[in-house]
Amino acid sequence: MNANVYLPQLARIAHIKDEVGGARAIKTFRVEFLDGGGFEHECGQCAMISVFGKGESMISIASAPSIKDYKQFSIMRVGRVTAAIHDMQVGDVIGVRGPYGNRFPVADWKGRNLTFIGGGCGLAPIWPVIQTAVANRGDFGNITVFYGGRTSRDILYRAELEKLRGMADVHLSVDSPEEGWEGYCGFVPANIMDKPQSPENAIAITCGPPIMIKYVIGNLSAMGFADEQIYTTIENKMKCGVGKCGRCNVGKDYVCVKGPVYSWAELKGLPQEY
Ligand SMILES: Cc1cc2nc3c(=O)[nH]c(=O)nc-3n(C[C@H](O)[C@H](O)[C@H](O)COP(=O)(O)OP(=O)(O)OC[C@H]3O[C@@H](n4cnc5c(N)ncnc54)[C@H](O)[C@@H]3O)c2cc1C
Numbered sequence: 001m002n003a004n005v006y007l008p009q010l011a012r013i014a015h016i017k018d019e020v021g022g023a024r025a026i027k028t029f030r031v032e033f034l035d036g037g038g039f040e041h042e043c044g045q046c047a048m049i050s051v052f053g054k055g056e057s058m059i060s061i062a063s064a065p066s067i068k069d070y071k072q073f074s075i076m077r078v079g080r081v082t083a084a085i086h087d088m089q090v091g092d093v094i095g096v097r098g099p100y101g102n103r104f105p106v107a108d109w110k111g112r113n114l115t116f117i118g119g120g121c122g123l124a125p126i127w128p129v130i131q132t133a134v135a136n137r138g139d140f141g142n143i144t145v146f147y148g149g150r151t152s153r154d155i156l157y158r159a160e161l162e163k164l165r166g167m168a169d170v171h172l173s174v175d176s177p178e179e180g181w182e183g184y185c186g187f188v189p190a191n192i193m194d195k196p197q198s199p200e201n202a203i204a205i206t207c208g209p210p211i212m213i214k215y216v217i218g219n220l221s222a223m224g225f226a227d228e229q230i231y232t233t234i235e236n237k238m239k240c241g242v243g244k245c246g247r248c249n250v251g252k253d254y255v256c257v258k259g260p261v262y263s264w265a266e267l268k269g270l271p272q273e274y
């Protein structure tokens with residue numbers, strides 16, 4: 001661990017994949033640490049990515065903890081830092097500090113049915129959990145993945161999701177009818193109501209736009225999921241990432257330290273500042 005908590009490690013961009021185009025494009029970056037650097041992480045944790053001269057952004061680590069050679073980040077172009085990293089090339093060097101935040105309690109979920117519900121860029125934080133569950137397939141019951149994009153061109157990890165079929169039930173959706181689309185047409189919360197999940201021995205993990213999460217949680221509750229069976233992440237804006245600046249607070253919680261992973265039971269006990 002660096003003595004200065006704000007000092008990033010250097011990492012080289014080893015691979016860039018264009019995932020989604022348009023004004024809010026998403027690219028997936030694989031980065032390899034320089035000079036034998038690096039760190040271990042757990043599912044749900046994040047890292048502060050810096051583009052020198054531009055600034056820093058908190059980004060979910062989208063690769064499974066079992067992958068040691070690189071870390072993967074899927075980044076939506078929304079502003080200064082994210083646009084700068086989108087303009088970078090393979091071989092360019094960025095800063096990475098972390099890992100930050102808590103984790104999904106995946107080890108506690110052994111033997112249970114897992115339902116993942118994602119939308120937009122919200123597949124990235126739960127992707128390491130999906131990868132870990134599939135890699136240890138015998139440890140879990142049914143694995144079901146719901147994921148939706150606005151159109152078929154907005155589906156993150158499209159090829160990887162197709163490969164999951166056979167090991168998991170995968171239900172993809174687009175918001176409105178589209179020629180040639182064979183999956184569900186409609187919003188993600190409606191897709192889960194179309195294929196209701198049993199709450200028995202189950203855990204549901206949802207991540208995506210706040211409006212999607214709100215309706216997904218409402219629908220899961222209607223299916224009988226208890227608050228303790230539902231997990232999500234919150235993405236309050238962050239600056240330091242280490243519980244010092246107070247930028248990310250929800251009530252008394254520094255989300256960068258106590259979060260970003262919360263059960264719905266825990267979140268309900270906090271003020272709605274997320
Ligand atoms: C725990 C956590 C995990 C995250 N994981 C990812 C990820 O995996 N991939 C990804 O693309 N993004 C992720 N984000 C969001 C990412 O940190 C911000 O989008 C990014 O910092 C924006 O930086 P910027 O300089 O490009 O934009 P800025 O120039 O700072 O802002 C551009 C616009 O985006 C808005 N904005 C900035 N930050 C946020 C935010 N956190 N939430 C909502 N709106 C924001 C601003 O208000 C402004 O309208 C995560 C955020 C958190 C807190």
Ligand code: FES
Pocket residue numbers: 237238239240241242243244245246247248249254255256257
């Ligand atoms: S981002 Fe500074 S306290 Fe959380």
